[in-house]
Amino acid sequence: xxKELVRARRNIHVARAISKLSKKSFEYKEFLDIxxxxxxxxxxxxxxxxxxxxxxxxxxxxxxxxxxxxxxxxL
Numbered sequence: 504x505x506k507e508l509v510r511a512r513r514n515i516h517v518a519r520a521i522s523k524l525s526k527k528s529f530e531y532k533e534f535l536d537i538x539x540x541x542x543x544x545x546x547x548x549x550x551x552x553x554x555x556x557x558x559x560x561x562x563x564x565x566x567x568x569x570x571x572x573x574x575x576x577x578l
Contacts, residue, residue, distance in 0.1 A: 504547055507547075510552075513555065514556075516557055516561050517555070517564070520562075520563075520564035531565075534565055535568070538572050542576045546575040546576045547572055550571035551568075554568065
């Protein structure tokens with residue numbers, strides 16, 4: 504999952520959204536860990552790959568990530 508997170512952070516919109524969090528990357532990694540236990544890790548990785556392709560400003564990175572994880576879970 505670390506590889507996908509590094510790749511997703513190369514997207515400028517994702518990097519800016521993560522930097523707006525209070526604890527920055529640490530808080531986002533904890534968030535991803537919680538979801539990887541509830542849903543499968545493959546779904547979290549797929550969501551991070553989708554985030555890398557995102558092409559507009561992200562106001563709520565956690566909400567968007569959760570929505571992408573759940574979308575990939577139901578496929």
